[in-house]
Amino acid sequence: MATSEDASWPAGGETGLPARDRRSGPYRTYLPDPLGYRPLVIDPSLSRRIAQVERAVRDLAGGSTGADLEGLSRFLLRSEAVASSFIEGIAPSSANVAVAELAQTEHVQRVGEQARLVARNITIVRRATEELVALDEVGVDDVVRLQSSLIPEERHHGIRLVQNWIGGSNRHPLDAQFVPPSPDHVDGLMADLVDYLNGSHHSPLVQAALVHAQFETIHPFTDGNGRVGRALIHTVLARRGLTRQAVLPISLVLSTLRDEYVQGLTWFRFEGPAGAEAAVTGTQRWIETFVEAAAAAVRQAAELVAAVGALRREWDERLARYRTQQGVREVPRAGSATARLLALLPEAPVVTARTVERVLGVSYPAANTAVQELEGAGILGSRQLERGTTGYLATEVLDLVDLTERRLAGTAFDTRTSPPNRPVPARREA
Known part of the structure; x- marks a missing residue:
């Protein structure tokens, strides 16, 4: 049964900190149900919508233009690479990143440092995800290796041994927006997660939605949870054959629709028996959020592939x-x-x-x-x-x-009505 557990935070002993950062007091951690023991109820309308979106993904990836999507998709990893490189402001253009990628195999020295960092991290994200896709069976150690690949500069690789939290103070979890399970529960929850990931109990989109939400709820690492959680979306969809090697930009859509994304995860984090109404409704609402993000990603990818097709004819x-x-x-x-x-x-x-x-x-x-x-x-x-x-x-x-x-990067997915809300390539001067 999903529940919250009481915990207590001791007062900080560091000097020179404001009183609000030296507070002690009670807080609560969230303990989710394991995925393997969670019944899933999907109403007929959502089931039809899932089938419709999955069919659209297959049509996009498997059509005559599927090779274009597979080739272009790596450029859509730029936002992940920007995050991995801690780059702020406007991201380097596709042209500069592509030149930096060329420099990985040919002798090209005149490459900007931002573009070089982004190209390096695009390669890391792609390789790390492909390695997980190729495995007969994914283990917890494989997910840990994914984390170390995505954030090589982080000193604390591996499953966390301390409490972490999201939001509030950096010093304590008393004002946090969400507090994941205590370290004692993480190993068991991660073992359950990869066991579910290796199966095929549900359709690919549903499986990707549940794996991502459960991973972000467990928050098993001290750093890099967002990047690993987004990479796991690609991993599930490719392992199930829905997208082959192409990267459907679902995680970019979820990143843009931050409010809907956070609300969807909040619904997913129900309390009580897995078969209770709150559990059934909450899980279904999160799946709806994820599926609609996938639908938006398909539309944008389809527009890109169609535009490239028109360009090729020209x-x-x-x-x-x-x-x-x-x-x-x-x-x-x-x-x-x-x-x-x-x-x-x-x-x-x-x-x-x-x-x-x-x-x-x-x-x-x-x-x-x-x-x-x-x-x-x-x-x-x-x-x-x-x-x-x-x-x-x-x-x-x-x-x-x-x-x-x-x-x-715009909430309406239209540059005329909604400006980007995260670093994106600047418009190229004509």
């Missing part, structure tokens, strides 16, 4: 006009370096001739001809990265990603 027309002017056939051969590079650009919108040579397995002259042809057609722009090294950027793709992220 590129085909530009290339045809350019090639006609050059006196060659309008459409390049299907297996040519130019045709293959054109298809690759949504996933790799910043390349060098060496990148194309390596990725496509073609000769350097063929790779160089391809990038120069696409530059001539107005599809790629060039930027000097190092002496003797030219980068080629599909800036229109990167602008679309930046616009999508700006939309995802």
